[in-house]
Amino acid sequence: xxxxxxxxxxxxxxxxxxxxxxxxxxxxxxxxxxxxxxxxxxxxxxxxxxxxxxxxxxxxxxxxxxxxxxxxxxxxxxxxxxxxxxxxxxxxxxxxxxxxxxxxxxxxxxxxxxxxxxxxxxxxxxxxxxxxxxxxxxxxxxxxxxxxxxxxxxxxxxxxxxxxxxxxxxxxxxxxxxxxxxxxxxxxxxxxxxxxxxxxxxxxxxxxxxxxxxxxxxxxxxxxxxxxxxxxxxxxxxxx
Amino acid sequence: xxxxxxxxxxxxxxxxxxxxxxxxxxxxxxxxxxxxxxxxxxxxxxxxxxxxxxxxxxxxxxxxxxxxxxxxxxxxxxxxxxxxxxxxxxxxxxxxxxxxxxxxxxxxxxxxxxxxxxxxxxxxxxxxxxxxxxxxxxxxxxxxxxxxxxxxxxxxxxxxxxxxxxxxxxxxxxxxxxxxxxxxxxxxxxxxxxxxxxxxxxxxxxxxxxxxxxxxxxxxxxxxxxxxxxxxxxxxxxxx
DNA sequence: CGTCAGCTTGAAGGTGCTCAATAACCGTGG
DNA sequence: CCACGGTTATTGAGCACCTTCAAGCTGACG
Numbered sequence: 223x224x225x226x227x228x229x230x231x232x233x234x235x236x237x238x239x240x241x242x243x244x245x246x247x248x249x250x251x252x253x254x255x256x257x258x259x260x261x262x263x264x265x266x267x268x269x270x271x272x273x274x275x276x277x278x279x280x281x282x283x284x285x286x287x288x289x290x291x292x293x294x295x296x297x298x299x300x301x302x303x304x305x306x307x308x309x310x311x312x313x314x315x316x317x318x319x320x321x322x323x324x325x326x327x328x329x330x331x332x333x334x335x336x337x338x339x340x341x342x343x344x345x346x347x348x349x350x351x352x353x354x355x356x357x358x359x360x361x362x363x364x365x366x367x368x369x370x371x372x373x374x375x376x377x378x379x380x381x382x383x384x385x386x387x388x389x390x391x392x393x394x395x396x397x398x399x400x401x402x403x404x405x406x407x408x409x410x411x412x413x414x415x416x417x418x419x420x421x422x423x424x425x426x427x428x429x430x431x432x433x434x435x436x437x438x439x440x441x442x443x444x445x446x447x448x449x450x451x452x453x454x455x456x457x458x459x460x461x462x
Numbered sequence: 463x464x465x466x467x468x469x470x471x472x473x474x475x476x477x478x479x480x481x482x483x484x485x486x487x488x489x490x491x492x493x494x495x496x497x498x499x500x501x502x503x504x505x506x507x508x509x510x511x512x513x514x515x516x517x518x519x520x521x522x523x524x525x526x527x528x529x530x531x532x533x534x535x536x537x538x539x540x541x542x543x544x545x546x547x548x549x550x551x552x553x554x555x556x557x558x559x560x561x562x563x564x565x566x567x568x569x570x571x572x573x574x575x576x577x578x579x580x581x582x583x584x585x586x587x588x589x590x591x592x593x594x595x596x597x598x599x600x601x602x603x604x605x606x607x608x609x610x611x612x613x614x615x616x617x618x619x620x621x622x623x624x625x626x627x628x629x630x631x632x633x634x635x636x637x638x639x640x641x642x643x644x645x646x647x648x649x650x651x652x653x654x655x656x657x658x659x660x661x662x663x664x665x666x667x668x669x670x671x672x673x674x675x676x677x678x679x680x681x682x683x684x685x686x687x688x689x690x691x692x693x694x695x696x697x698x699x700x701x702x
Numbered sequence: 703c704g705t706c707a708g709c710t711t712g713a714a715g716g717t718g719c720t721c722a723a724t725a726a727c728c729g730t731g732g
Numbered sequence: 733c734c735a736c737g738g739t740t741a742t743t744g745a746g747c748a749c750c751t752t753c754a755a756g757c758t759g760a761c762g
Contacts, residue, residue, distance in 0.1 A: 297614045305617040307610035324607050352592040359599045367564050369609040370547040374537045376616040377545040377661025421617025428710055668742055
C-alpha cells in the first residue's frame, strides 16, 4: 500500500477521498475545485445484478465510474442473439463520450456500485482540462486493445481454449496480481453470460468447464467459486 | 465539393495542401507552423500489398496517416492461426500512441500510400495541442465501436451472415456513400484475408460467395470486382 | 416439501472444417 | 499466339466440433 499525498486534502470532497477513481481512474485528472464542482452533481448508487446502467431504455445522459462490481457491455441482434463485447471493472469509466450511446447496453453482471454524473458537466470539463481527455484516451486505447485481443479469441480459438481464456481473464482482473502461479475467485458471470461472451452455448461452456475440472486444471465449488492451482497450466489450455 | 478556406494557405506545406488527412484526419488539429514542422520530418511512400507497416519486425518508431489504400491489422497465435482485428482506410491514423505496438501487425492489404512521421514529434505535439489528442480520441472511439460491432459478427453470426456483413462493410467504406441502393467495388482483400477477418476458412468464404452469386444477391467478375444490385437484399443476408 | 432458476449431462444432427482435386487467373517466355 | 508454371479460387466428400433438443440435477427459498 503506497501512501498517497494530497497537498490540500481538506479541499477534496469527502466522497472522493478514498475513491479509487481519483487515483487510477479518470477523476485523477481533476483539480480539487473541479472535484468539488463535480461531486455536487454526482450520485452514488448501488444496483443489483441485471440492472441496466445504460442502453435502450435509459438513453444515457450520464457518465459513471464503476466503484465496485463487474459491468457487461452487450450487443443484441434483432432476433435475440446477443454478444458481450466488453467487461468493465472498477475503476473504469462508463459511457460513450461525444455521442448518444452507440447501440450497446451496459448491464450490471454482479452487484455494482457506481458514481454517476451528468454528461454536460464532464463534457464541459473535458474542454477545460486536457489531462481529462488524456485519461479518457488512455482508457479507450486499453478497451480497444482488449476488444482486439478478444476478437482473436472469438474468431480463432476452439471452445475449450475460449473457456480457458475467459477464466484467465477473470483471474487476472479480480485477483489483484496476487500470486503469480495460482488464483482463487468467484465468477462474476452466469454460464449464460459466459456463453454470450465467448460466442458459445451454455451447454458447451458447461461441458468445457467440466472437462477442465476433470483434468485437474481447475476446482469448482458451488458453481461459482473457482480455484486455479496452476495458472501456467490454464494458460496452456488457453493457447496463449 | 466544398471549397475549403485556408486563411494562410501559403503557410501550409505543399505536401499537405491537398491531403485528406488535413481535413478529415488528425492533421486537421495542427496549426500551419506545426504542419511545417511536421512536414520537415515526414516522408511519403507507396508500398506494395503485403508490406508490413509495423509489427514484429519493424518495431514502430513512427506513426502514419493512410493516404490511399487499405491496411489490415492482424493478430497471430503461436501456432500460426491468425485473425484480422481491424481494417483501416484513408485518412485513418496508424499507430498506437503511448506504447510500443501492442502485439499487432499492420500490413498493406492493397497498394498503400502513407505519410509517416517520427513518434517523438507527434508525441511532443500531443502535449502542446489538446485538439490533436481530441482527434485521436475520436478516431480511437470510432475504432472501438467498429471492433465491438465486429465482435458480434464473429461471435454470433453464421458463415453466410458473416460474408454478407463483410461485403456490406466494404461497400460502405470504399464506395463513398454514392447510391443508397446499389454498389460496385473491387474487393481489397484476398479470400484468405476475408477468412482471417471473419474467423472462417477460405473454402467456406468461397462457398458462401458462390451461394450469394447463385441467389442473385451479388455479381462477381474476375474474382475481385463485386456488384451489389440491391444493398437492402445484402443487408438482409447480413442479419442487420 | 415443492417450485423455480441455474447448471449439468446425454443423444442426435448440422454447420463449418479438413483434406484433396480441379479450375481460373496471370505473369513470363518460347 | 499458345504453352507453362505459380498463385489464387472453386468444388467435392467425409468428418469433427459445436449446437440443438431433451432430460435430470442441484441449491435457494418460499
